[in-house]
Amino acid sequence: MVPHLVTALNGPLLDLEKKILAATPAIERWFRLEWQEHTPPFYCSVDLRNAGFKLAPVDTNLFPGGFNNLSPEMLPLAVQAAMAAIEKYCPDAKNLLLIPERHTRNVFYLQNVARLIQIFRQTGLNVRLGSLSEDVKEPTNIDLPDGSTLTLEPLERSANGRRLGLKNFDPCTILLNNDLSSGIPKVLEGLHEQNLLPPLHAGWAVRRKTNHFAAYDEVVKKFAKMIDIDGWMLNPYFARCGEINFHERTGEDCLASNVDTLLTKIRKKYKEYGIKETPFVIVKADAGTYGMGIMTVRDASEVRDLNRKQRNKMAVVKEGLEVSDVIIQEGVHTFERINDAVAEPVVYMIDRYVVGGFYRVHAERGVDENLNSPGAHFVPLAFAQQHALPDLQAKPGTAAPNRFYMYGVVARMALLAASLELEKTDPNPEIY
Amino acid sequence: MVPHLVTALNGPLLDLEKKILAATPAIERWFRLEWQEHTPPFYCSVDLRNAGFKLAPVDTNLFPGGFNNLSPEMLPLAVQAAMAAIEKYCPDAKNLLLIPERHTRNVFYLQNVARLIQIFRQTGLNVRLGSLSEDVKEPTNIDLPDGSTLTLEPLERSANGRRLGLKNFDPCTILLNNDLSSGIPKVLEGLHEQNLLPPLHAGWAVRRKTNHFAAYDEVVKKFAKMIDIDGWMLNPYFARCGEINFHERTGEDCLASNVDTLLTKIRKKYKEYGIKETPFVIVKADAGTYGMGIMTVRDASEVRDLNRKQRNKMAVVKEGLEVSDVIIQEGVHTFERINDAVAEPVVYMIDRYVVGGFYRVHAERGVDENLNSPGAHFVPLAFAQQHALPDLQAKPGTAAPNRFYMYGVVARMALLAASLELEKTDPNPEIY
Numbered sequence: 001m002v003p004h005l006v007t008a009l010n011g012p013l014l015d016l017e018k019k020i021l022a023a024t025p026a027i028e029r030w031f032r033l034e035w036q037e038h039t040p041p042f043y044c045s046v047d048l049r050n051a052g053f054k055l056a057p058v059d060t061n062l063f064p065g066g067f068n069n070l071s072p073e074m075l076p077l078a079v080q081a082a083m084a085a086i087e088k089y090c091p092d093a094k095n096l097l098l099i100p101e102r103h104t105r106n107v108f109y110l111q112n113v114a115r116l117i118q119i120f121r122q123t124g125l126n127v128r129l130g131s132l133s134e135d136v137k138e139p140t141n142i143d144l145p146d147g148s149t150l151t152l153e154p155l156e157r158s159a160n161g162r163r164l165g166l167k168n169f170d171p172c173t174i175l176l177n178n179d180l181s182s183g184i185p186k187v188l189e190g191l192h193e194q195n196l197l198p199p200l201h202a203g204w205a206v207r208r209k210t211n212h213f214a215a216y217d218e219v220v221k222k223f224a225k226m227i228d229i230d231g232w233m234l235n236p237y238f239a240r241c242g243e244i245n246f247h248e249r250t251g252e253d254c255l256a257s258n259v260d261t262l263l264t265k266i267r268k269k270y271k272e273y274g275i276k277e278t279p280f281v282i283v284k285a286d287a288g289t290y291g292m293g294i295m296t297v298r299d300a301s302e303v304r305d306l307n308r309k310q311r312n313k314m315a316v317v318k319e320g321l322e323v324s325d326v327i328i329q330e331g332v333h334t335f336e337r338i339n340d341a342v343a344e345p346v347v348y349m350i351d352r353y354v355v356g357g358f359y360r361v362h363a364e365r366g367v368d369e370n371l372n373s374p375g376a377h378f379v380p381l382a383f384a385q386q387h388a389l390p391d392l393q394a395k396p397g398t399a400a401p402n403r404f405y406m407y408g409v410v411a412r413m414a415l416l417a418a419s420l421e422l423e424k425t426d427p428n429p430e431i432y
Numbered sequence: 433m434v435p436h437l438v439t440a441l442n443g444p445l446l447d448l449e450k451k452i453l454a455a456t457p458a459i460e461r462w463f464r465l466e467w468q469e470h471t472p473p474f475y476c477s478v479d480l481r482n483a484g485f486k487l488a489p490v491d492t493n494l495f496p497g498g499f500n501n502l503s504p505e506m507l508p509l510a511v512q513a514a515m516a517a518i519e520k521y522c523p524d525a526k527n528l529l530l531i532p533e534r535h536t537r538n539v540f541y542l543q544n545v546a547r548l549i550q551i552f553r554q555t556g557l558n559v560r561l562g563s564l565s566e567d568v569k570e571p572t573n574i575d576l577p578d579g580s581t582l583t584l585e586p587l588e589r590s591a592n593g594r595r596l597g598l599k600n601f602d603p604c605t606i607l608l609n610n611d612l613s614s615g616i617p618k619v620l621e622g623l624h625e626q627n628l629l630p631p632l633h634a635g636w637a638v639r640r641k642t643n644h645f646a647a648y649d650e651v652v653k654k655f656a657k658m659i660d661i662d663g664w665m666l667n668p669y670f671a672r673c674g675e676i677n678f679h680e681r682t683g684e685d686c687l688a689s690n691v692d693t694l695l696t697k698i699r700k701k702y703k704e705y706g707i708k709e710t711p712f713v714i715v716k717a718d719a720g721t722y723g724m725g726i727m728t729v730r731d732a733s734e735v736r737d738l739n740r741k742q743r744n745k746m747a748v749v750k751e752g753l754e755v756s757d758v759i760i761q762e763g764v765h766t767f768e769r770i771n772d773a774v775a776e777p778v779v780y781m782i783d784r785y786v787v788g789g790f791y792r793v794h795a796e797r798g799v800d801e802n803l804n805s806p807g808a809h810f811v812p813l814a815f816a817q818q819h820a821l822p823d824l825q826a827k828p829g830t831a832a833p834n835r836f837y838m839y840g841v842v843a844r845m846a847l848l849a850a851s852l853e854l855e856k857t858d859p860n861p862e863i864y
Contacts, residue, residue: 028556029526032515036523075821077508080785083464084516091468094461122821124460353512389507389554 013052016233020406021390023227027409030226031352031416038419040352042085042175042197046411047360048345049332053275055406056236056332057414058282060212062202063179065101066358067119068111070348071383074356079122081350086123088351089195090172096125097164097171099188101178102133104152110144116177117150128169130155132178132185155187162193173197180205181288201425202418208286209327210240211425216417223413232269234410236330237262240286244326246315252304255283258328260300266330277333283314286325296331345383347411354408357383445484448665452838453822455659459841462658463784463848470851472784474517474607474629478843479792480777481764485707487838488668488764489846490714492644494634495611497533498790499551500543502780503815506788511554513782518555520783521627522604528557529596529603531620533610534565536584542576548609549582560601562587564610564617587619594625605629612637613720633857634850640718641759642672643857648849655845664701666842668762669694672718676758678747684736687715690760692732698762709765715746718757728763777815779843786840789815 020027045064046057070078086093098120100113117127131140131152142150153166164187165171173195176188180203188200201207217235224231239258244251259281266279283295283303295314297303306314315323336343336359343359383404390405423429452459477496478489502510518525530552532545549559563572563584574582585598596619597603605627608620612635620632633639649667656663671690676683691713698711715727715735727746729735738746747755768775768791775791815836822837855861 024553025526025556025558028515028554029524032519032523032525032556035519072821073505074508076506077512079821080509080512083460083785087464087467091464092461093464094457118821122456122460124457124464126457353515389504389511389550 013050013055013233016055016229017402017406019227019229020409021402024390024405026226027223030223031412034416035352038416038423039088040349040415041202041418041422042089042351044349044415044418046347046349046414048347048407048410049334050336050345051277051333052335053273054233054236054332055410056234057216057410058236058329058332060216060414060418061179062198062207062418063177064348065109065112065177066346067115067348068108069346069358070115070356071358075119075122077353078119078348078350078355081353081355082119083123084353085351086120086125086173089197093172094126095165095169095171095173096120096127097130097166097169097174098127099130099132099155099174099176099178100152102131104131104133104142107145110142110150113150113177114144114148116175120175126169128153128166128171130164130166130174132187157187162191164188164191164194176203179203199422199426201427202422204287206287206425206427207421208325208425209284209329210238210286210325212414212417212421213238213327213329215420215424216414218420219413219417234413236332237265238327238329240325240327242286242325244324246306246311246323249306249311255303255326255328256300259283259297259303262328262330263298263300280331282329282331283326284329285314285323286327288323297328345407347407349411349415352412352415354411357404357407357411359383445482445487445665448487448661449834449838451659451661452841453834456822456837458658459655462655463844466848467784470848470855471520472781472847473634473850473854474521474783476781476843476847476850478779478781478846480779480839480842481766482768482777483709483765484767485705486665486668486764487842488666489648489842490668490761490764492648492846492850493611494630494639494850495609496780497541497544497609498778499547499780500540501778501790502547502788503790507551507554509785510551510780510782510787513785513787514551515555516785517783518552518557518605521629525604526558527597527601527603527605528552528559529562529598529601529606530559531562531564531587531606531608531610532584534563536563536565536574539577542574542582545582545609546576546580548607552607558601560585560598560603562596562598562606564619589619594623596620596623596626608635611635631854631858633859634854636719638857638859639853640757640857641716641761642670642718642757644846644849644853645670645759645761647852647856648846650852651845651849666845668764669697670759670761672757672759674718674757676756678738678743678755681738681743687735687758687760688732691715691729691735694760694762695730695732712763714761714763715758716761717746717755718759720755729760777839779839781843781847784844784847786843789836789839789843791815 041062043064045061045066047059049056049058098113098116101109104110113129120127129150129152131154136152136154138154140152142152144150156165156167157163158165163170164174171194174191175197180200183205184200184203188196220231220235224234239262241251241254241258244255262281263279270277270279278298280296280298283297295310334342334344336345341361343361345357345359347357348355390402391399394402473494475496477493477498479491481488481490530545530548533541536542545561552559561582561584563586568584568586570586572584574584576582587596588598589596595602596606603626606623607629612632615637616632616635620628652663652667656666671694673683673686673690676687694713695711702709702711710730712728712730715729727742766774766776768777773793775793777789777791779789780787815832822834823831826834
């Protein structure tokens with residue numbers, strides 16, 4: 001059973017939902033044409049925030065975990081999308097090598113890996129797991145709560161050094177489900193004969209959030225013009241500060257002045273639309289993920305007065321990566337609630353297709369806090385009625401499928417932005 | 433609620449289900465490679481018969497009705513498949529012209545049309561209906577039971593005669609949901625600038641069942657070799673008689689001798705596998721559809737002693753088309769039952785993807801009778817659990833998703849056969 005979703009949708013977003021639904025033919029055609037020009041990332045999940053007056057992506061993950069949180073009813077859709085993706089890269093593929101994260105004791109993450117294996121097996125691929133961990137020196141079994149078993153195997157380069165595989169397993173495609181936060185492992189370098197997906201520069205060793213949101217700016221500009229809306233409705237302001245050192249307290253001026261500028265711009269927009277909420281910005285590492293190194297700021301003075309604990313929290317993200325560049329991003333309130341808990345929608349895509357979504361629900365967090373914090377227990381809640389098609393006749397704001405269509409559109413805009421971002425940041429652009 | 437499905441699956445088919453599940457990677461890769469060489473029909477439905485010892489397609493419909501019988505949960509799958517199909521033919525498409533059957537008073541058929549419109553609208557197309565009926569001289573509304581309305585509009589050729597559309601509506605793609613039983617209308621001829629899907633030679637004015645089953649023979653031969661089975665398990669014997677005239681009683685000898693030969697071959701197979709059932713053949717028009725002109729024959733003598741009523745029944749099919757060629761096909765018993773009613777699975781595909789299926793359930797028919805007879809009331813019953821993925825661990829014969837996967841494989845074999853058939857019978861093959 002799925003609890004009722006309580007969303008405080010007010011004027012502007014209802015209007016947006018109406019406009020997006022009415023413009024479905026134009027929107028779908030636009031995506032279709034964009035995908036003729038740009039290759040979508042292999043897979044992607046997008047965290048959205050729905051403030052009622054504004055709906056925006058706040059994180060675009062190119063190595064998505066959490067596929068296990070999608071409802072089983074959506075699996076055939078994922079299989080079908082995966083078939084389309086595989087066909088594009090390697091139509092005669094027999095073998096897929098999946099490289100998961102190293103933190104293999106997280107049962108939730110392992111269930112995600114098991115789900116990915118299930119999806120790709122059903123597309124007709126032999127799937128095996130290769131580990132980047134140096135501890136995996138021979139095939140290692142990990143038991144899952146449902147009684148099934150995952151087998152991690154050590155990676156092997158071929159005799160001529162040109163291919164990567166496992167013992168007696170030569171894959172056509174290597175799928176990373178490891179975001180490379182700790183740098184690009186040597187074993188993944190120089191693979192030109194196989195498809196390595198996503199490419200290495202999609203990993204957090206290279207990727208920057210500001211590049212992504214700069215590309216998203218472009219996408220929103222086109223979209224907003226097409227359906228005649230204020231792009232701000234879908235797009236958080238952002239700025240960047242480099243050469244920050246939280247330990248040594250350098251770069252605080254850049255941070256404070258950008259926070260101030262951003263808050264001023266947001267206040268202006270809030271005034272324009274009569275929004276009574278308190279503006280805030282999110283300061284987070286420009287590279288990295290997992291909800292570490294994230295700070296909610298309501299006034300520039302706050303970033304000048306960081307105590308030791310706060311500075312330590314901001315200084316490193318996953319795998320101990322040192323933070324030197326930060327993105328300062330307009331905060332988007334979350335006004336979706338399931339019962340009394342704050343809920344943040346996450347949309348999953350494979351190739352150019354939305355294959356499902358769920359709510360990250362957190363009872364103990366505020367509307368302006370990050371819900372994806374380490375160790376935070378969130379409840380994944382598969383979108384209800386996500387299999388239903390949008391209903392143009394429904395009263396705006398009342399039909400879940402209409403809301404999810406809007407979420408799917410915004411998530412695909414972030415997907416398109418990721419595609420542009422990867423093109424622009426490709427170290428070997430000539431290979432396209 | 434979906435009633436429990438009672439299927440008398442015995443030895444050979446359980447074994448087949450096991451083999452097909454185990455060979456999933458090889459099967460899916462094979463399809464993937466075949467679709468690199470051959471273009472699937474735009475859409476297709478396949479009637480299957482499951483005899484427990486044998487599973488075979490008995491009818492491959494290239495202008496499928498009945499999309500309204502699929503469960504709503506499967507709609508996103510249909511939308512996603514339709515997106516892939518549209519992208520292939522006309523990526524910048526805005527407008528789709530759908531040409532339905534002429535018999536517009538059939539509410540069930542009209543609901544199918546409404547469902548097709550819903551699917552294609554969600555892919556981002558403006559969809560309008562063009563009528564082949566001469567009675568439609570201006571936009572004509574038809575009300576549906578759910579309160580919605582379909583509007584039929586008269587077809588119009590463009591001023592230069594090169595394009596087909598409606599008033600103020602110039603489509604990139606024209607989708608036929610009319611099987612052209614009554615011949616190829618002049619208004620559809622000579623359209624070289626637009627995609628006419630399926631092509632005209634897929635209509636019953638040109639198409640022959642024997643061409644389809646000859647192509648299916650080829651497909652089964654490859655498949656049977658790949659997974660090491662007797663192709664007969666999936667393939668009904670057939671033969672053809674031309675120059676039949678039921679009214680004048682000519683061609684009876686050809687019919688009787690072919691019936692006899694076929695029954696002898698079937699008896700031999702039944703003996704080989706220890707099958708106790710009584711063999712039978714189906715005699716039906718080589719062109720045409722709608723379950724008219726179909727006869728169940730258990731002995732050659734039966735086709736020599738047709739009474740006036742039987743001859744009249746066989747002599748014409750839909751739209752008064754005269755029958756001169758017949759296909760004599762090995763009958764496949766239907767041993768699937770829902771409660772006590774005989775059930776025949778029908779699988780729906782768009783492009784190369786299975787998008788759903790249902791059972792045609794008929795309480796008053798025998799296991800060796802055609803269930804798709806005119807006026808017969810059948811209950812469409814969406815496959816239960818069709819959204820679940822196959823489970824290799826399940827005991828053979830117990831898991832519905834495994835059964836449906838097998839059905840999807842056999843249906844896609846018929847789809848591939850239709851693709852080969854259309855290539856071979858294309859009057860303008862150079863355009864490929």
